[in-house]
Amino acid sequence: MSVLFIVVPLAFVLAGVFVGLFIWAARDGQYDDVDTPAIRAIQDDD
Amino acid sequence: MTTLRAPSLSLDSRGEVLCTHCDQVVPDGLVRDDAPDQFCCHGCETAYGVIHSCGLERYYALVDAAGEKTGPAKSTGRAYAEFDDPAFHTLYVRKSGEGVRSTELFLEGVHCSACVWLVERLPRVVPGVLEARLDVRRAIVRVRWDSSRVALSQVAKGIDALGYASFPARDAGSRSRRQAEDRRRLIHLAVSGACAGNVMLLALALYAGLFDAMDPVHASLFRWTSMAISLVALLWPGAAFFRSAWGALRVRSLHLDVPIALALAAGAVWSIWTTVRGHGEIYFDSLSVLVFALLAGRFVQQRQQRWSADSVELLFSLTPTAARRVEGDTVREVPVEALAAGDLVEIRAGDSCPADGVVIQGRSALDQSLLTGESRPEAVGEGSAVAAGCVNISGTIRVRVEATGEQTRVGRLMRLVEECSQRRAPIVQFADRMSGWFVAGMLGLATITLAYWLWRDSSKAVDHAVALLVVTCPCALGLGTPLAITAALGRAARAGMLIKGGEVIQRLSRPGVVFLDKTGTITGGRMEVVRWFGDESARPLAAALESQSNHPIAKAIASHAVGEHAVRDARQTVGAGIEGLVDGRRVLVGSAAFVRSRVESSEVDLSSALAECIRQGLTPILLSIDDRVVAVAGLGDRVRKDSIAAIRELRSSGWSVKVLSGDHPDIVRAVASEVGISSEDARGGLSPEDKVALVREAGSLGTVVMVGDGVNDAAALAAASVGVAVHGGAEASLAAADVYLNRPGLSGLVDLIDGSRRTMRVIKRNLAVSSLYNLSAGAAAVFGLVGPLLAAVVMPISSLTVTALSFRSRSFGGRP
Incomplete structure (x- = not known):
């Protein structure tokens, strides 16, 4: 069971990376407007 | 892929010709028999032309697909010269790279995908x-553009040609501050959510380990890890609670955050102590879930409040930005900020007045709907006062400026709107208040439990007391209300009711007084020929003549045009009428005074026709052909078909219904009696300020709902406990209102009130479910009956129950 000493910290490093990515995205303004991109995506350009 | 519109004429069910651009009925006078495309106005024709020449026809397919009833917007044809002024650039334009400029423009008429x-x-x-x-x-x-290739005025003209009037988005500073705060709040929510989820996982492992005799080394690994993660949640997103509690204690007041901070601190200190000591219970899971639940509830509520703050700001973007200043012999377009009292400005037909002032030259008719809500224009001549925001309809006038900017009538009105929105009693955040008291109660109970067990069995005292705090974690309680409100708001939006805040639902669930605006709310908001006395065959001649004018009354009569008539020598007298030769016959159409001053004999019983018009609240228009009055048309604003039923339904659910209008009291009384409202409940001739005063006065008695559509209603909408703007209203009224109904008429209001009542029932059910759960679990914990595993299983179940109840229940739009 000593594998836990590697896996648990590893899991939290991974979780930390994703939280970090989210923080970067939020600071980058990617969540400022959550309505328009949804519309933009379905309007394929001719 | 490009989809072209059918090249044939599009007709509606009644055989009327529809505008190729906006799908509204084309007035008969403007129908061109040979053309494949028909337009109801010049603005639509411009927009259609631009959209076509740039190969953007797909737009119409997208509009049809979006199922929007409003239809595309029309261009105004403004010059936007003030957008190139250096003063404008320093205020609103930013440099972003070599020759590249960027700015933010607020567009009027944006509504769909x-x-x-x-x-x-x-x-x-x-x-x-x-x-x-x-x-x-x-x-x-x-917009980002290359300033060496194109000027901002060209850009704005391009947007205008597509059908959207643009205004500089003012107050960018406070908007970007708010944006930064929104991002910070989102990050806090995410961090606390991630922490809560991970600590929960560890806690489950710990609880499960109790039964398999977990290796103590592993157990202590899990404890230390959950401590580390929880401390992140407590000290980063959770710090907000400690800070606000400390702030409250420093000014010696008790605040909702105080018991929350106390519970968090007590739980954390105890759990850290057990972790270091190496045995006993830890409560990191419930602490981090509590932080997340409280932040989530606040996030939902604040996002809605943010939306309304944004829209009030945009209100200020709507006032005119340009003015034509007379400088000696020349007329120059300047930003409205550059105007000062004493300047002379020229206002052409179609412009809106940039400032308050007095007419010193010229005669015209002004659309003062901004201030009165009535589209019936008023004649102005030398010496008349004009107010900023009024639209000049017919002739060019020159005005000596007396007040500008915030000093104008409209400026003061806008300030009133802002004041009213701020002064509105803040609804105490319901969920927070509940959980705050709840936590305080639980702390008290925990103290009692502690004392009781110290007396009976001191070794278990602390464990039992803390177990009580865990099992009664108020996350179901904290989440229940915001969840039910969010679900209801989403459903309402899909049913065409945009609600800005959850507290609106709470206010609407108890009956009170509804104030209705007349024009555009009870009635259709458009002049129509309601009665016709005398010779029917004269209609087409009058219509042909009136199609020469763009006065609203003229448009109503012009819509009766049939066939071709040659019109010559048409001459308008501002505010009175029009005369000319139609098919060689001398035709006069206009007010009673205008026509009677020129024509004496009459075929109609004038006095009885005029009396009948006055009784019904109609505007009489006389028609004479070859110097004889042949007909009298009674023009008015028709009552909507659904108004009577809607008002009856409102009454039956306990609301009292009253009318507030800027229109003439006689007309208001006539309309009110038609929809079944007694004349003492129908007030006419009110200024925007009068409306605010009446709404405030009624506010002392209970819930006041104000329903309106115009800028003149905006302050009253903001002053009411719930302001409701109806479809087709001015954007300013939308900004000031709490609710926007996406369909015309009053039937939406009935649905709104019904839905709110149902939503409140869901909220109460949620509160009942979670209180019941917490009470029974709490009672069991007091007597030491709840084991940690049971607590870990039951806690998420209670939250899930509340979530399911919120999203499955019927609130708005009938079926779930």
């Missing part, structure tokens, strides 16, 4: 524009 597509194709319409990004909810477009 097709608008996003069209506006973002701006680089194709105006060469030199690098990028246009539209935020559809705020109706703000961010």
